[in-house]
Amino acid sequence: MCANVNIPARLRRASLRTQIAVVFGLLVIVLGLLLSTLLSDMLRQHLQKQAGVSLELAARNAAKMLANGLQDRSREVQVLSQSTPLWAHGLQSPMVHQAMARSQAIHPHSLWIGVADLDGVVRAATGDMLLGQSVKERPWFSQGLRGVHVGDVHPAKLLAKLLPPSASGEPQRFVDFSAPIVRDGQTVGVLAIHGSWDWTREVIESLLPPWAAERQLQLFIFDSQGQVIYAPQGQTEAYRASGQRLPGLPSGTSVGAVAWQDGQSYLTAQAHVSAQGPASSLGWYVVAREPLALAFAEARRAQGIAIGVGLAVALLGAAIAWLAARRISMDLYALAKAAHEISAGTAGASIVPSHSSREVQILSSALDHMTRRLLAHSHEMEETVRQRTQELQRANQALEMQARSDPLTGLLNRRGLEGQFDFAIALARRSGRPLSLLTVDVDHFKRVNDTHGHGAGDQVLQGLARTLQQRLRRSDVAARIGGEEFVALLPDTGLKEAQATADALRLAVAAQEYPQVGHITISLGVSALRGGDEDGASALLQRADAALYQAKGEGRNRVCVQA
Numbered sequence: 001m002c003a004n005v006n007i008p009a010r011l012r013r014a015s016l017r018t019q020i021a022v023v024f025g026l027l028v029i030v031l032g033l034l035l036s037t038l039l040s041d042m043l044r045q046h047l048q049k050q051a052g053v054s055l056e057l058a059a060r061n062a063a064k065m066l067a068n069g070l071q072d073r074s075r076e077v078q079v080l081s082q083s084t085p086l087w088a089h090g091l092q093s094p095m096v097h098q099a100m101a102r103s104q105a106i107h108p109h110s111l112w113i114g115v116a117d118l119d120g121v122v123r124a125a126t127g128d129m130l131l132g133q134s135v136k137e138r139p140w141f142s143q144g145l146r147g148v149h150v151g152d153v154h155p156a157k158l159l160a161k162l163l164p165p166s167a168s169g170e171p172q173r174f175v176d177f178s179a180p181i182v183r184d185g186q187t188v189g190v191l192a193i194h195g196s197w198d199w200t201r202e203v204i205e206s207l208l209p210p211w212a213a214e215r216q217l218q219l220f221i222f223d224s225q226g227q228v229i230y231a232p233q234g235q236t237e238a239y240r241a242s243g244q245r246l247p248g249l250p251s252g253t254s255v256g257a258v259a260w261q262d263g264q265s266y267l268t269a270q271a272h273v274s275a276q277g278p279a280s281s282l283g284w285y286v287v288a289r290e291p292l293a294l295a296f297a298e299a300r301r302a303q304g305i306a307i308g309v310g311l312a313v314a315l316l317g318a319a320i321a322w323l324a325a326r327r328i329s330m331d332l333y334a335l336a337k338a339a340h341e342i343s344a345g346t347a348g349a350s351i352v353p354s355h356s357s358r359e360v361q362i363l364s365s366a367l368d369h370m371t372r373r374l375l376a377h378s379h380e381m382e383e384t385v386r387q388r389t390q391e392l393q394r395a396n397q398a399l400e401m402q403a404r405s406d407p408l409t410g411l412l413n414r415r416g417l418e419g420q421f422d423f424a425i426a427l428a429r430r431s432g433r434p435l436s437l438l439t440v441d442v443d444h445f446k447r448v449n450d451t452h453g454h455g456a457g458d459q460v461l462q463g464l465a466r467t468l469q470q471r472l473r474r475s476d477v478a479a480r481i482g483g484e485e486f487v488a489l490l491p492d493t494g495l496k497e498a499q500a501t502a503d504a505l506r507l508a509v510a511a512q513e514y515p516q517v518g519h520i521t522i523s524l525g526v527s528a529l530r531g532g533d534e535d536g537a538s539a540l541l542q543r544a545d546a547a548l549y550q551a552k553g554e555g556r557n558r559v560c561v562q563a
């Protein structure tokens, strides 16, 4: 997790994690969107092409079926007309009737099959329709005399009143097939089949794929003049009336987006009905169309899905980029936190080695090394400071000792005595125990100096100090407060006991012999702390001094007491 490292506001910038996440996240999103747009566009183009291909296939299949049907029918009329045995007994023999009836039974859309003689008079016909009537003016007759003929679709004329309306409700229309009847090498008449245009409708409808209704696929047939000759749902005449012509496609293409007469754009495919033989002259075109919006709906849907998937992948990539950035920056945060804790002196803080990446590993190792060196250096500095401080303290103590002690005898001097004096009085007051003071002065010391020299006098003073230290208790305090004047502070000692101690000192000094000087004597004054707060160090000293003065006055080498 992120460390809460306190960074000054002026140094606060977007975190490394944010920067990496933003840069890589944006990169991934832009790339993802670019790729998805590109791919979705390719997918859209591919699906649009597929839509065109399937539409063109529908048109081609229909054209092929129509061509096959036209060929079959023209071949049928040709085969029948050239059947020598059939015509051996004339144009209206029972065999002719049987053959025509059989042909009609096989092809119910052959609404009329008939035979006309060379004068154009109908001699035999299915249902005996038009029997005896002249068809001399009909194109199928005149063309049929010359050879196998396939006539373009046309409205029924003579048969219009004899036949029921077509299944689509439109007026009956025919495609005529005719061929000359040849007997013994002579043309003796014309055989004709009038095929119902409903046949075309059935062919077209049977060819519509299952998705035709959903995508509003429609098939049309245009003749060689560009006129609509078939439109779905009995709309042929309506389309003809609207002036709809064969849609023009860019040259060299058989499928494309075209605006039709109704103002809408359709994906439009054309296929030529390329029948062989006489039917080839028809020049029909089958045209398939789908509203552009429906034809390309799947392409658009796929494009939308592709963009959606691309967007999802881009967002996923951005999330992964954020996680990766978090992973990368986590160790840096940990290092920053550790460095901050170390700088703040947090106990136990250390650089934890990181192995997430080589760079971070190098950085953590370098930081660890640097921190250890700095800490070691810091410890050295601390140790040096500690030693210097101790030395300084010792020097100060020595100075303090010097300031409080007498260099000649090693005893406390007047200043050193003052601290002890105050402490001893305070302790005695608190404990209620007695406190006594001796003042000691060498008798006729001037004479010693004058007689034996100053050095000998010093030795006397040093000897007297040693005697005091040896004779007094460890808890007693001896000090030299003047030239040859000493004091001894005797805690927990009453006046009598102090007097006894003073006398013992006097005797010990008197008994001691100094190498140059011989024997000396000392006079002592004794005083003791009185009860009550008014008594203090100076009063105690004054009384001891007064007792000493008294001892001097009474002849020296004696102890006097001032209670």
Ligand SMILES: Nc1nc2c(ncn2[C@@H]2O[C@H](COP(=O)(O)OP(=O)(O)OP(=O)(O)O)[C@@H](O)[C@H]2O)c(=O)[nH]1
Pocket: 408, 441, 442, 443, 444, 445, 446, 447, 449, 453, 454, 455, 456, 457, 458, 461, 482, 483, 484, 552, 556
């Ligand atoms: N050798 C030595 N002599 C000192 C020192 N300090 C003071 N004196 C001497 O001590 C002598 C003190 O003499 P006085 O004060 O006259 O007293 P005294 O001769 O002892 O006579 P009474 O005290 O009256 O017995 C002086 O001659 C000082 O020079 C010291 O540190 N060393």
